[in-house]
Every structure is written in structure tokens, then in C-alpha cells.
Amino acid sequence: MNYNKKKSILIGGIWHETNTYSKKKTFIKDFKSYQWHENDNLIKKSLNTNTEIGGFLDVLNQKNVNIIPSLFTAAVPSGIVTKKTFLKIVTKLVSYIRNFQIDGVILALHGALVVEKIPLAELFLVNKIKEKLEKNIPVVATFDLHANLSFELFDVCEMLIGYDTFPHVDMRQRGREAAQNLCAIIENKKKPKKFFKKLPILTVPQMQSTSETPMKEIMSSVFHAEKKMGIDTISISPGFPYSDIENLGLTVIGYGSNTNVLNTECKKLLNLIILNKNKFSPQFLTINGLEKKLLDIKRLKKPIIITDASDNVGGGALGNNTEVLEILKKYKLSGTVVIWSPYLRKNKFINKFFSKSVGTKITYEDNNLPIIDGYIIFKATNFSYIRDGLYMTGQRVNVGNVLVLETEFKLKIILTENRVMPFDDKHIKVFGIEPKLEDIIVTKSGSAWKIAFGKIAKTILNVDTNGICSSNLKKITYSNDYVNTFWPLNE
Ligand SMILES: [Zn+2]
Structure with a gap:
């Protein structure tokens, strides 16, 4: 980056895919026993790994940025995360924002985290981070292909970048992409145009493989659209259906410099998905x-x-x-x-x-x-x-x-x-x-x-x-009336 002064970027995150139907709640010990890396250890443990943080480090080291490590923690997917657990994690992560100037924040999130009594937990975390920063400091985050994204999280972050693969193998690549975009936002002092739309479609993991129909064709259309002038990046999250929350469904998120091109391409993708939704029906x-x-x-x-x-x-x-x-x-x-x-x-x-x-x-x-x-x-x-x-x-x-x-x-x-x-x-x-x-x-x-x-x-x-x-998603009970109108529940 062409800065006069070295820029500082905070890295961290929390990763959990919460199945609200599990009776096994998730506690702090579940995070500590799976992945809990903070401070310099976060850098040491993440360098050259196929993880989002590994990808952040690839780019930030190359750009000669002052990297401020905080906390990254993950737990094996399980039931709802207790409020106490989550607040401990948030407090710890935010404690790394001290008396220095921070120019940007980059986070590895999952997007399907559910916490007791805190709706939109990932939004809560980003807001807590933003409270400690000067105004308009950009926050960019990665998310899993199984994210149940909310408009509110999309709205508060400058950019959200999701995995393009399932089984997931591109975490480091998406981490690099996120870091490059954050650096460009800081450097150009210009925020990208955004697109967000959710479709009332529920899909199961066994039909979300990106090397098989229909995700294979959907992703190849995403890559085709990303090559167009005026588009930076597009992500599709089919989502995680085993969560009794409001923000279910398939999400399309896009960013770029040209609103018209961005809207046209994202809408084309939405139509393609709607046309092919029946191909998400599992055989079992x-x-x-x-x-x-x-x-x-x-x-x-x-x-x-x-x-x-x-x-x-x-x-x-x-x-x-x-x-x-x-x-x-x-x-x-x-x-x-x-x-x-x-x-x-x-x-x-x-x-x-x-x-x-x-x-x-x-x-x-x-x-x-x-x-x-x-x-x-x-x-x-x-x-x-x-x-x-x-x-x-x-x-x-x-x-x-x-x-x-x-x-x-x-x-x-x-x-x-x-x-x-x-x-x-x-x-x-x-x-x-x-x-x-x-x-x-x-x-x-x-x-x-x-x-x-x-x-x-x-x-x-x-x-x-x-x-x-x-x-068979018809076996799952959703308490939200709106979710019960989603495909394939409405069939
Ligand atoms: Zn996943």
C-alpha cells in the first residue's frame, strides 16, 4: 500500500455453526478445547495454514501492514452457545483494541452462530468492536458457505466474503481476497457498492456440494459474473437449515464499483437459483x-x-x-x-x-x-x-x-x-x-x-x-411462520 504511515489492521474472529436443535449447549470449554488462539500465538498458529486467518496474514505481511492480533476461537458445531460464553469471547477479543490507531478490522466469522438471548450475535460482536474504534473504520469479514446471514450484519460491514467451496477447501484463498479488499478500501478511501438478497429456499448440506449439480453450475455463473468490469466479488450462501431462527434461506451478496452491473448480475444469479431449486431435493x-x-x-x-x-x-x-x-x-x-x-x-x-x-x-x-x-x-x-x-x-x-x-x-x-x-x-x-x-x-x-x-x-x-x-426438512419444526412458507416446506 502506498501509505506515508504504516497502517494497522486488527485480525480476529469467532467460528461456530450452531444447531439449535441439539440439546448439547456450547460452553467456553468447547471453544478452548477446539481452537483458541490469541495475541502473537494467533499469528504463529495461523501462518501458512489453509484458514481464513492464514490468508489474511499472507496479504497483510506482504503489504507491510502493522498486524494487531486479537482472538480467534472456534468450537465443533453443536447446540446454542451460552450467553456467558459468548460475552467472555467478545470481551477478550475487544480487549486487544488498545490505545493505538486502527485503520481497519478483518474478521473470520461463520455466519451461523446462535447465542442464547442475543439475536444476531455476530452483529453484536462487530458493533462492540466498532464502539471502540473511530468512526468509519472499515470492517471486512469472511463467512462460511453455511452462513445464515442477516441484512444487519451485511449493512454494518464494508464487505462480507463467503467460501466458494463445499466441502470447504478455499478458506485461505477467501482470507486473501478479504484482506486484499480491505486494503483497497483503506487505500482508496472508497467503499464498494453493495447487493444483498435472501431467497426463501432451504437446502440440506448433502445437496450443497460445489462440485455437483446444482451448486456447480451456480458457482460457475458466480465466477463468470465476477469477471465483469464493475464487480469485485459475489458470494452465495445456501445456508444452514438446522437453526430455528429468522434469518434462514439462501443469500446472494455482491460488491462492486458499478451499481447497474452489480444488480443485473446478482439478479441473474437469483433467477438461475430459483429456476434450479428443485435440483436441491435430496435422495435418501x-x-x-x-x-x-x-x-x-x-x-x-x-x-x-x-x-x-x-x-x-x-x-x-x-x-x-x-x-x-x-x-x-x-x-x-x-x-x-x-x-x-x-x-x-x-x-x-x-x-x-x-x-x-x-x-x-x-x-x-x-x-x-x-x-x-x-x-x-x-x-x-x-x-x-x-x-x-x-x-x-x-x-x-x-x-x-x-x-x-x-x-x-x-x-x-x-x-x-x-x-x-x-x-x-x-x-x-x-x-x-x-x-x-x-x-x-x-x-x-x-x-x-x-x-x-x-x-x-x-x-x-x-x-x-x-x-x-x-x-427431510419436513421433519424439522420451525417456530417462525415465515420460514414455514419456504421451499421445500411449502410443497
Ligand atoms: Zn460450512
Whole structure:
């Protein structure tokens, strides 16, 4: 940047995809145990990572900006964030705005954060930051493709830039794009023209993959529009439907220097989406349908990936639904399934055979906890590994205590103390299981599993269990009357 004086830019953020249907509330310990980086540690932990902050740093270091690190924290998707937790995070982040001149703020947000008793929590955070700054200091933020964006957040930020990919692999690129735009806003002292529109369309994660219809075609139209003169950037957020809030739906956001071109291109995109909305309808099997398919397993090419999207850990479900596991046991089918078992810490496993309920009171009645059994073939305490796939590369995954059980018919059941998301094949490989040799792999995931096992999948079976991230949105109760008029609820 051509400044006389070195500019100062504050970086930070909060990331949480809140599933308001989960009974597992999110507390400060959930943030501290997943990602909590502040001050110089934020820079150290983020440099050269495929994260938004990693992308901010790429650009800000190159531009010779004075970087002021604050706090970035994230928790695994789960239930509503407590007010106390959120206020602690806000206070901590804002405390880094001290007595120096700040010329701009860049934040990594998710866009689907829901906090008890604070509607529009991300807006609340931006307003708290703005209160401590001089007037007209620009705030630019990134957001996840699953953001449920409000007009109010859009209005208060100079620019919002969303991921273009799902499964998400472009966090660093979007971080760079956001930082470049913030620097241009500061340098030119000129704010871009803006476009915002929400459509009353609800879509499920398993139909939002940007390498498949209809998102593939929608995104290629976005990239085409972004090449036009007068347009800086356009983002589409299909949104996250498992949240009982007002600001649901698909959002189109755009920025540029020419209002006419911007409006025309964004409206074209809106029309394209409306025309193609039926292509967002998911195909899925009921649990009985899955059972029928598996009865004829000899005809299915292996590995078979069974996606239990209703129990999607990355969508805030617990990852401990055992409906699919029960079927595999019933027909003595071999394969691998991962089940969240939070009580592992309390037990010492000295016997070779395990037979116990691993259910949680959060999902099951006390007298109805499913029993899981098998020979212990692997056990570890405080187990962790580093992600080496395309998603969140370099991130440490804290699995906690682990037990891997095996039945006599070679069904492996991986019990993990912490909820883990299948973002790379280490999800099972670290326990000595070779994915491509498995008959069946059950993933608790909507689409993110594709980065881990997409390449080896020979058969994919999507099943709709009783988890809270159902593919069938008509099973979800929305308390807002307006949301009940959205597609596909209105069909
Ligand atoms: Zn997402």
C-alpha cells in the first residue's frame, strides 16, 4: 500500500455453526478445547495454514501492514452457545483494541452462530468492536458457505466474503481476497457498492456440494459474473437449515464499483437459483430402505459409504446414533463406524472384551441405551492427530480417549471421547484401518466426508436416521411462520 504511515489492521474472529436443535449447549470449554488462539500465538498458529486467518496474514505481511492480533476461537458445531460464553469471547477479543490507531478490522466469522438471548450475535460482536474504534473504520469479514446471514450484519460491514467451496477447501484463498479488499478500501478511501438478497429456499448440506449439480453450475455463473468490469466479488450462501431462527434461506451478496452491473448480475444469479431449486431435493433411503439394500450386499460394489447425514457431527449432531450400527450387527456385516462415547474417560478397560452402553442421556432415555460389544483391538488416552487432507490442513484433532472394538465378523467400532468430523481419511486410518479395504464405512457427515472417502467410494448410500440433521426438512419444526412458507416446506 502506498501509505506515508504504516497502517494497522486488527485480525480476529469467532467460528461456530450452531444447531439449535441439539440439546448439547456450547460452553467456553468447547471453544478452548477446539481452537483458541490469541495475541502473537494467533499469528504463529495461523501462518501458512489453509484458514481464513492464514490468508489474511499472507496479504497483510506482504503489504507491510502493522498486524494487531486479537482472538480467534472456534468450537465443533453443536447446540446454542451460552450467553456467558459468548460475552467472555467478545470481551477478550475487544480487549486487544488498545490505545493505538486502527485503520481497519478483518474478521473470520461463520455466519451461523446462535447465542442464547442475543439475536444476531455476530452483529453484536462487530458493533462492540466498532464502539471502540473511530468512526468509519472499515470492517471486512469472511463467512462460511453455511452462513445464515442477516441484512444487519451485511449493512454494518464494508464487505462480507463467503467460501466458494463445499466441502470447504478455499478458506485461505477467501482470507486473501478479504484482506486484499480491505486494503483497497483503506487505500482508496472508497467503499464498494453493495447487493444483498435472501431467497426463501432451504437446502440440506448433502445437496450443497460445489462440485455437483446444482451448486456447480451456480458457482460457475458466480465466477463468470465476477469477471465483469464493475464487480469485485459475489458470494452465495445456501445456508444452514438446522437453526430455528429468522434469518434462514439462501443469500446472494455482491460488491462492486458499478451499481447497474452489480444488480443485473446478482439478479441473474437469483433467477438461475430459483429456476434450479428443485435440483436441491435430496435422495435418501429410510432406515428400512437401507436394510433392504444391504440384504443384497453382494451386488453392491465396495467400499460402500453409508452417509448418516442426520447424525452429521459437522452439522452439530452428536455422532452417536446407532441405527445403522444395529443393522450392520443384525446382518453380521463387516465395516467401520465411529461413535461418540463421552463417558470413555471415566472407565478403565482392562478386559479384552467390551460390552457396554455408550449412549448418552442427551439422546436416549436411561433405560434405552444401546449396548455395544466387541474385542478391544486398539486403545489410547488423549489421542490426537494432525489433519493432512485439503480441509483445515495442519489442524490438530483432539480425539481424546479412544477404544476400537472388533466383532468376530470384522465390524470395527471406533469409540471416541470427543466428537470428530470426517474431514480426511485419518479419521479411521490412524487406528490402523485401511479405508479402501473396508466393505462399509459409515460416516456421520453430509458432504464433508467426500474429501476423506469420495475417491474410494464405489457405492454411496444416504440414509435418513432419527438424528437432528435430517435430509427431510419436513421433519424439522420451525417456530417462525415465515420460514414455514419456504421451499421445500411449502410443497
Ligand atoms: Zn460450512
